[in-house]
Amino acid sequence: MTLALKRLSRHFPDIAALDDVSLDIAPGEFVALVGPSGSGKTTLLRILAGLDYPDEGSVTQNGQDFLAASARERNVGLVFQHYALFRHLTVRENVAFGLRVRPRRRRPSRDQIRARVDELLKRVQLAELGNRYPSQLSGGQRQRVALARALAVEPDVLLLDEPFGALDAQVRTALRRWLRELHEELELTTVFVTHDQEEALELADRIVVMNKGRIEQVGRPHEVYQDPATPFVCEFIGRTNRIALERRGDTWGAGGWSLPAGAAGGLFRSAVGYVRPEHLSLLVPEGQPAWEAKLRHVYLAGSIAHLDIYVADIDQTLEVDVASEDLARLALTPGVALRVAPTRLVAFPLGDGPAGVPVVGERWIMRRQNTEQS
Amino acid sequence: MTAGRPGRPASVARRLGRASIIVASILFLCLFLVVPLASVFVEAFRQGAHAFVESIDQPEAMAAIRLTLLVAAITVPLNVVFGIAAAWAMTRFQFRGKALLGALIDLPLSVSPVVTGLLYVLMFGAQGWFGPWLAAHGIKIIFAVPGLVLATIFITLPFVARELIPLMQSQGSEEEEVARVLGASGLQTFFRVTLPNIRWALLYGVLLCNARAMGEFGAVSVVSGHIRGLTTTMPLEVEMRYNEYNYVGAFAIASLLALLALLTLAVKSALEWRYQAAENH
Numbered sequence: 001m002t003l004a005l006k007r008l009s010r011h012f013p014d015i016a017a018l019d020d021v022s023l024d025i026a027p028g029e030f031v032a033l034v035g036p037s038g039s040g041k042t043t044l045l046r047i048l049a050g051l052d053y054p055d056e057g058s059v060t061q062n063g064q065d066f067l068a069a070s071a072r073e074r075n076v077g078l079v080f081q082h083y084a085l086f087r088h089l090t091v092r093e094n095v096a097f098g099l100r101v102r103p104r105r106r107r108p109s110r111d112q113i114r115a116r117v118d119e120l121l122k123r124v125q126l127a128e129l130g131n132r133y134p135s136q137l138s139g140g141q142r143q144r145v146a147l148a149r150a151l152a153v154e155p156d157v158l159l160l161d162e163p164f165g166a167l168d169a170q171v172r173t174a175l176r177r178w179l180r181e182l183h184e185e186l187e188l189t190t191v192f193v194t195h196d197q198e199e200a201l202e203l204a205d206r207i208v209v210m211n212k213g214r215i216e217q218v219g220r221p222h223e224v225y226q227d228p229a230t231p232f233v234c235e236f237i238g239r240t241n242r243i244a245l246e247r248r249g250d251t252w253g254a255g256g257w258s259l260p261a262g263a264a265g266g267l268f269r270s271a272v273g274y275v276r277p278e279h280l281s282l283l284v285p286e287g288q289p290a291w292e293a294k295l296r297h298v299y300l301a302g303s304i305a306h307l308d309i310y311v312a313d314i315d316q317t318l319e320v321d322v323a324s325e326d327l328a329r330l331a332l333t334p335g336v337a338l339r340v341a342p343t344r345l346v347a348f349p350l351g352d353g354p355a356g357v358p359v360v361g362e363r364w365i366m367r368r369q370n371t372e373q374s
Numbered sequence: 375m376t377a378g379r380p381g382r383p384a385s386v387a388r389r390l391g392r393a394s395i396i397v398a399s400i401l402f403l404c405l406f407l408v409v410p411l412a413s414v415f416v417e418a419f420r421q422g423a424h425a426f427v428e429s430i431d432q433p434e435a436m437a438a439i440r441l442t443l444l445v446a447a448i449t450v451p452l453n454v455v456f457g458i459a460a461a462w463a464m465t466r467f468q469f470r471g472k473a474l475l476g477a478l479i480d481l482p483l484s485v486s487p488v489v490t491g492l493l494y495v496l497m498f499g500a501q502g503w504f505g506p507w508l509a510a511h512g513i514k515i516i517f518a519v520p521g522l523v524l525a526t527i528f529i530t531l532p533f534v535a536r537e538l539i540p541l542m543q544s545q546g547s548e549e550e551e552v553a554r555v556l557g558a559s560g561l562q563t564f565f566r567v568t569l570p571n572i573r574w575a576l577l578y579g580v581l582l583c584n585a586r587a588m589g590e591f592g593a594v595s596v597v598s599g600h601i602r603g604l605t606t607t608m609p610l611e612v613e614m615r616y617n618e619y620n621y622v623g624a625f626a627i628a629s630l631l632a633l634l635a636l637l638t639l640a641v642k643s644a645l646e647w648r649y650q651a652a653e654n655h
Contacts, residue, residue, distance in 0.1 A: 051551050071554045078555040084548035088570040098556035101566070153556055 002026055003048070003066065003157065003189070008057035010043050010213075017043040018054065019213035025157075028187040030180075032200035035210035036236065041193045042161060044210075048191060049159050050074050061156075074157075077150030081162035083142040085134035091145050092117050092130040098153035120148040123182075140171040147179075151186075160192035164199065176203055197237045201225060209233050227365065231348055231358045234274035241280075241318045245271040245347060252366070255313025257289045257341050259366050268349030272358055273366075277306070277321040279344040283330065290339040293318070295332060300324060309338060343367065414632050417625035429623035430630070437603040438611035438627070441519070445607060446587040449526045453583045454576070457534025461572075464535075465542040466550075479539075482531045490528050491596025494521060517599030522607065525593040530583045537579035538572055545571055578645055585638045589631060 003025040010018040017040045025031055033041035046052040047059070050071030059066040066074070086094050095117045099108055108116065121127045124144040134142055143163060150158060163179070164172040180203055183190055194200050200207050201221045209216045209224060209232070216236075217229040228234040235242070243254050247269045251258040254273070284290035291311040299306040305327055307320040318340070322332065345366045348358035419426055429435065460479055464472065482490065496502050498515040508515060515521045549571065553563040569576075591609040598605045600614060608627055615624035 049551075049555050051555070071551075072557045072559065074555070075557075076555060078552055080548050080552065082548065084552045086549055086553075086567055086570075097553070097558075097566075101553070101556065101558040101562045149552075149556070 002062060004058075004060045005044075006058045006060070008044070008047065008054040008059070010040070010047065010052065010054045016040075016213045018047075021057070021210075021213070021215055023208060023215065023218065025189060025191065028189055030183050030190045030203065030205045031192070032204035032207045033191065033193045033210060034195065034197055034200040034207055034237075035216075036195060038212070039210040040213040041195075041208075041210050043213075045159050045161055045191060045193050048157065049076055049078050075153065075155050077147075077153065077155035077158045079143070079146045079150050079158070079160045079163050081165040083134070083139075083146045083166075085142055085145055085149070087134050090131050090133055091121070091126060091137070094134070094145055095120055095148045095152050097149060116152060120152055123151075124148045138171075139167045140175055143167065143175065147182075151188075156189065158188050158190040160190065162193055162195070165194070165196075172199075179203065201237070207237075209237060211236070228274070228346055229363065231272060231274070234346060239277055239319060240274045241277065241316075243273045243275060243314065243316070243318075243342075243345075245273045247271075252347070253289070255291050255311060257291050257313075259289070259345075268359070268362070271347045271349045273342070273345045273347040275318075275342040275345045277319045279342055280318065280320045281341055281343050282309075282320065282322070282332070282338045284339040284341045286339070288341070290341040293338045293340045295334055295336045295338055297334060298327065298332060300327075305332075307332065309340060311340065411632060414625055415629050417621060418629040420625075421622050425622050426626050426629075429620070429626040434603040434606070435611060435623075435627060438606050438608050439630070441522070441606065442588050442608045444519070445522050445526050446584055448523050449530055449587040450580055450584050452527055453530050453534050453587075454580060456531065457538055457579060457583075458572075458576070460535040461538035461542050462568075464539050466547055476539075479532050479535050482529055487529055487590065487592030487594075488596055491525055491593035494525055494528075494593075494597050498524075516597050517601065517605060519605065521597035522594055522605060525597045526587050526590055529590050529593050530586050533583035533586060534576065534579035537575045537582070541572055541575045574645055574648065578642060581638050581642055581645075585635060588634060 005021060005023045005025070008018050008021045009016065015038065017038075019040070021040070021044065033044055035041050043052060047054055047067075050069065050073075053067060086097065089097070096113050099113045099116065102108075117130070118127070121130055124147060126141060126144055126148070129137065129141065134145065137145065143166075147163075164175055167175065176199060192203070201224075204221060206218065207221055207224045208218050211232050217224055217233045219227075219229075224233060224237055228237060234240050245252050245254050247261065248258060250261050252261045252271065252273075253259065291313050293309040293311045295307060296310050296317065297308040299308075303324055304321050305324045307322065308317055309320055310317050320340075322330070326332070347364055347366060349362045351357045351359050460475070463469075464476060464479075495516055497504055498508060498521065499505050500509065500516070502516075513520075515524065549567050550563050553567045558566065588607075589609060590607075591613070594607055595610060595613070598607070598610055600606060600610060602614070606614065608631055612624050612627045612631070615621075615627065
């Protein structure tokens with residue numbers, strides 16, 4: 001079933017939690033709503049769950065008004081960050097809750113409920129813990145119970161609000177993979193909210209980046225990561241270096257580095273450029289434009305290493321990522337001198353106003369050899 | 375704070391300080407609580423168990439006990455309904471005047487009970503606002519049982535609500551929201567999710583409310599009119615007997631009230647113990 005969200009707005013006394021948001025969610029899709037706190041992502045999820053209502057706009061499900069149905073009629077599954085398990089009920093009773101509260105004519109028999117609960121507990125790998133109470137479980141186990149409880153009613157849509165936010169890093173990674181596999185198996189339309197962009201990139205079919213109640217960009221993870229549509233997306237998704245660019249005749253540059261402008265950037269005189277840490281080349285041959293830089297620190301993080309390099313030209317410290325095995329090969333030790341240039345850069349021209357607001361529609365992407373307009 | 379915990383050498387000074395604080399608090403409790411409480415029972419049995427039983431086994435004493443139980447039986451259920459409704463409103467909804475409601479719930483605790491009694495006399499008494507209308511319809515509130523009930527309801531208003539509000543605040547509404555999304559109706563959500571979560575606090579509030587309803591003196595004294603056998607509750611009966619120099623009789627009833635307090639305390643402790651056990655499953 002396709003969910004069509006059209007021009008949703010929701011205003012709270014002090015902020016606009018949602019401001020003219022439109023989005024289509026395809027059947028079986030795994031969508032991540034990602035953004036900082038206060039970006040409106042949780043409000044959007046609560047509206048889908050029927051726990052909140054928009055001031056304006058509509059949500060339709062296969063053309064039928066979705067908002068007219070109350071929370072209990074919508075047939076959605078909901079999982080909260082802090083699990084919200086019924087603390088006075090056992091794991092089995094928690095999972096069975098949605099079936100037991102059904103009106104008698106739609107309620108499965110006791111045996112059917114028992115069978116369904118068994119099946120779900122097996123699926124979430126908690127078959128042996130059915131008689132425990134929530135307080136006797138670990139965080140990861142609790143979240144799987146919450147998931148089983150949500151799945152018990154065979155929902156059309158699964159809504160997850162920061163589902164891994166309260167778990168420690170290792171459990172979180174394991175549960176993420178598990179959830180992704182579960183999704184592939186069930187092909188259940190899933191919308192999940194997270195402030196963790198890494199989680200969104202790893203899990204989702206499609207990412208919706210939200211900021212201040214608006215959608216900044218919707219796209220597949222690699223699109224959002226490689227072709228960020230706005231400066232906000234550049235800064236929020238992944239790590240990035242922000243560099244001020246200026247127009248010099250027919251090139252764009254900063255400090256000792258420049259690129260032929262071609263048609264890019266038109267008549268604008270200044271711009272802001274974003275370079276991912278993996279898009280900086282460290283050993284540019286003499287004769288090609290580059291920044292003279294000095295390696296400050298090496299932070300080894302397993303398979304990759306994060307480097308801090310200082311570029312005196314532009315008085316800026318840049319983050320660079322290299323594969324750990326390249327550290328020795330490239331003789332990267334603190335203090336060594338480097339010649340650095342971006343291999344890929346996303347730039348937004350700055351408007352003429354005193355504040356220098358980026359002009360989003362005029363984005364362009366520069367590569368070392370050629371510059372493409374977007 | 376175990377003295378022998380590793381890495382925390384217990385100095386003599388610290389031990390001495392600890393001991394003196396404990397002794398001081400126990401002494402204080404004995405002096406101001408245990409001794410007076412014990413004296414109630416001593417006085418009640420001064421002339422033997424026979425005199426004790428005799429002073430209770432009298433029509434007006436039994437009437438006072440019955441009336442006290444009646445007032446509590448009406449007050450406590452109303453208080454439960456109001457307390458849950460008020461706590462629900464305070465913790466689940468956003469509305470104008472919420473702060474005012476919160477302040478109003480606490481009002482009976484800050485108003486002197488005598489003033490409360492006078493307020494009811496002012497409203498429903500023969501000279502009061504509604505007095506003439508009530509008299510014309512033959513309804514008697516002041517110097518009658520309805521007045522006692524009204525005054526007691528007012529006095530005990532905060533007890534259940536004040537127990538529930540902080541608990542429901544800390545528990546949040548996510549469990550109820552999940553229940554709704556899972557298809558539970560409002561009533562199902564209340565009885566299957568909300569009520570089990572607040573049951574211990576609710577029972578605790580009921581106990582406190584009950585103790586106060588049975589023990590209330592000030593407000594009840596004003597609206598009662600002290601008609602023996604008709605409008606005297608146990609605390610009023612105690613006072614009347616005391617004023618009549620019937621000390622054994624006064625202390626006999628007082629000891630029943632004290633016993634009730636001790637019983638409440640015992641049940642409360644048991645509940646707290648149970649509550650904690652339930653929390654730590």
